[in-house]
Amino acid sequence: MKIITRTAAIACVSLLAAGCAKFTDDGGMAPVTDSIRKEIGRDAVKLSSPEDMRRARERVQALLSEPLTEDTxxxxxxxxxRGLQAAYNDLGVSEAEYVQTSLPPNPAITVGRSFGTGNFVEFGFQLVGNLLAFAxxxxxxxxxxxxxxxxxYRAVATTLSLTIDVRRTYIKAIAxxxxxxxxxxxxxTADASxxxxxxxxxxGAANKLDQARVTAFYADLSAQVAQARLSVSTTREALNRMLGIWGSxxxxxLPARLPALPAAADALADVEVEAMKRRVDLIILRYEIVTLAKSAKFVNATRYMSFLELGLGFRNEVETNDAGEQTSKNRYGLELGLVIPIFDTxxxxxxxxxxxxxxxxxxxxxxxxxxxxxARVxxxxxxxxxxxARFYQSRILPLRRQISSExxxxxxxxxxxxxELLIEERERITANIASLDALRDYHLAVADLQAALIVGGTVPPSGVINTTPPPETVPLGL
Structure with a gap:
C-alpha cells in the first residue's frame, strides 16, 4: 500500500512538473523579432548582456559614420x-509571470510538539496543500x-510606433x-543687393525709399534665417533623443535634401481591409477579449469556492505511567479548509x-x-x-522661374x-519654401499611412483581471 501511495505521489508531481512553462532563451523576443523584420525589414534586438551592448554599440557607431538615411x-x-529596451524588459516580466503562474503551489509542512500534564508528550507534523489551486x-x-x-504583440506595437516616430522626426529634421x-x-542674394x-x-543713383526697401527685405530674411536655425536645432535634438545618442x-x-518625389503614388485597393488584417492594436484587443472571456469563466466557476485546502496530519502521542512504562499511539488524519460564502457570494x-x-x-x-x-483618411x-507636391514641382516652380527671369x-x-523686383524675389522664395513643405508633408503622409495600416495611434491598455483566489481560509479540525 505504501509503495502504491508513493508511486501515485511521484506520478502526480511529475505530471504537474511537466505542465510547467519554461523560460525561453531570448525572453520571448523571437516572435517580436520576426514580426518587425517582416513588417519593416529591420532587426529588433534585446540587450541582455554586456556583450550584446558592446555589439550594438559597435554597429551604431558604424551606422553613424555614414550620412544618415531613413532606414539607418x-x-x-x-x-x-533605451525606452524600447524597457518595453522588452516588460516582455521579460510577462514571461516570468507566465512561468510563475504555471507552477503548482508549494505545499506547507507544520511541525509541532506538545506537552501535557504528567508525562504526556505529543509530536506531530502536517502536510498542507491548496486543492483549489491545484485544480x-x-x-x-x-x-x-x-x-x-x-x-x-504589445512589444511589437511599441517597436513599430517608435520606428514610425523616427521616420517622422527624420523627415522633419531634413526639411x-x-x-x-x-x-x-x-x-x-539680398545682402549683395x-x-x-x-x-x-x-x-545718388538710388533714392532712400529703394535703399530702405532692400534693407528691410534683407532684415526680414535674417529673422527667418534665425527662426529656421532654431527649428533645425530642435528637430535634430528630437531625432537625437529617439536615436538615444549623445556626446561625440x-x-x-544628415542628407542635404529630402528624398525625391516618386514618379507615381502607390495605389492601394482597399486600405480598410489592409488595416483590419495588419493593425497590431486590433490584434492586441482581440487577444485581450479571448483572455477576458476565459478569466470570466474562471471567476464564475470559483464563485462559491475561492479557497479549498487539504492537510494530511500525523501525530505521535507518548505517555509514561507511574511505573515508567511508555505507551505510544500514532494518529493520522485529514484537515479541510474552505471559505464559507455566507456574506461574500x-x-x-x-x-x-x-x-x-x-x-x-x-x-x-x-x-x-x-x-x-x-486608414481612409x-x-x-x-x-x-x-x-x-507634384503640382508644385511640375507647374508652380517652373512658372516662378519663368516670371523671375522676365x-x-x-x-x-x-x-x-x-x-517690383523685391516683390518677385519674395514670391519666389515663398514658392520654393511652399514646395519644400509640400514634399515634407508627402513624406510625413507616407509614415502616417504606415501607422494607420500596421500599428494605429496608441497601444491599448491591458484590461485583464486578477484571477488569483484570495488567501483566506477557515480550517476545520480532524
Missing part, C-alpha cells in the same frame, strides 16, 4: 533607444499564456535643414469580470470603426499630398523699379 536611423533607434492550475496557466502572447539652406541662399543699393545711394555621436550628417467578482469583458468588446468595436476611418492624405530682364532694362 530606424535601425539605430532599434539598437540604441485550477491548467485554467490559470492557459490565461497566463495568452497574456504573455498579448505582451509580445528644417533644407529650409535653412534656401533662406540663407536668399539672404546672401543691399550692398549694391548702398553704393548706388552714395552716388551627435556629429552625424462572489457575485461582485462575477459582475466585475463580465463588465471588464464587455468593456473590452466595446473598445474593440470602437477601435475597429476608428481604424477604418484612420491616411490614404486620402497620402494621395493628396503627393498630388500637391522680371530680371525688365529690371535690367530699367522698365521696372527695385520694388
Amino acid at each position: 536611423a530606424v535601425q539605430i533607434a532599434l539598437l540604441n533607444n 485550477t492550475l491548467p485554467r490559470k496557466t492557459e490565461i497566463a499564456k495568452r497574456e504573455f502572447e498579448e505582451a509580445r 528644417a535643414q533644407q529650409r535653412l539652406a534656401l533662406l540663407e541662399q536668399a539672404r546672401q 543691399a550692398q549694391m543699393m548702398k553704393q548706388l545711394g552714395e552716388t 555621436d551627435l556629429s552625424y550628417k 462572489g457575485e461582485a467578482r462575477v459582475v466585475t469580470a463580465r463588465e471588464i469583458y464587455m468593456r473590452a468588446v466595446n473598445r474593440l468595436i470602437e477601435r475597429s470603426v476608428n481604424a477604418r476611418s484612420e 491616411a490614404y486620402t492624405t497620402y494621395r493628396a499630398t503627393y498630388d500637391i 522680371v530680371l530682364l525688365r529690371y535690367n532694362g530699367m522698365l521696372i523699379d527695385v520694388f
